[in-house]
Amino acid sequence: SSELTQDPAVSVALGQTVTITCQGDNLRSYYPSWYQQKPGQAPLLVIYGKNNRPSGIPDRFSGSTSGNTASLTITGAQAEDEADYYCNSRDSSGNHLIFGGGTKLNVL
């Protein structure tokens, strides 16, 4: 399969830890990247590769991969982390990128 599957919505209490997952067979071959998108804004890269954070992204964001599942973990979620999160990786052909359907994170 060349699809990336994400849960549509996840909730977390303020200050707690939350994991957003992304499943796809191609994740056995390619590391994903993760993007945060807040309403009315362009997506923002938060994690790429094995577990790389761009400059300016808080260290409460981390990534990992096991088998066909990639995970984005936010340790100590803040109100400003409420957003849509998308995973992205190559498809099975290796020539194109694909996005997961996105996960809406609610911070309670």
Next chain:
Amino acid sequence: QLVQSGSEVKKPGESLKISCKGSGYNFDNDWIGWVRQKPGKGLEWMGIVYPGDSNVRYSPSFEGQVTISADKSISTAYLQWSSLKASDTAMYYCARHRALYDMLTGYDWLDPWGQGTLVTVSS
């Protein structure tokens, strides 16, 4: 950074070309990708262009529907339609695409992103 052209309102059947201008890095040496987001929906990868030699790769979903190009002399990438449909109504983003691969595995990332261009197609 990447700066995109402004919002557009077009009628079905009209043509359109939107742009994405890069600055602050060597525009020739990295791919530029285009991503569609329909209202209230997720991100869709459309394709990429390498400004250095204008090599283009399209998502199978968008091949034949749009044309992606670049002019390295002015550090600008383009996305164009020859005949718009109402279903093309969406926000379109460009982003710098980089990749790091070895013999075993690797990864891609899109950063930075342009601010987006809203295209509205309505009769």
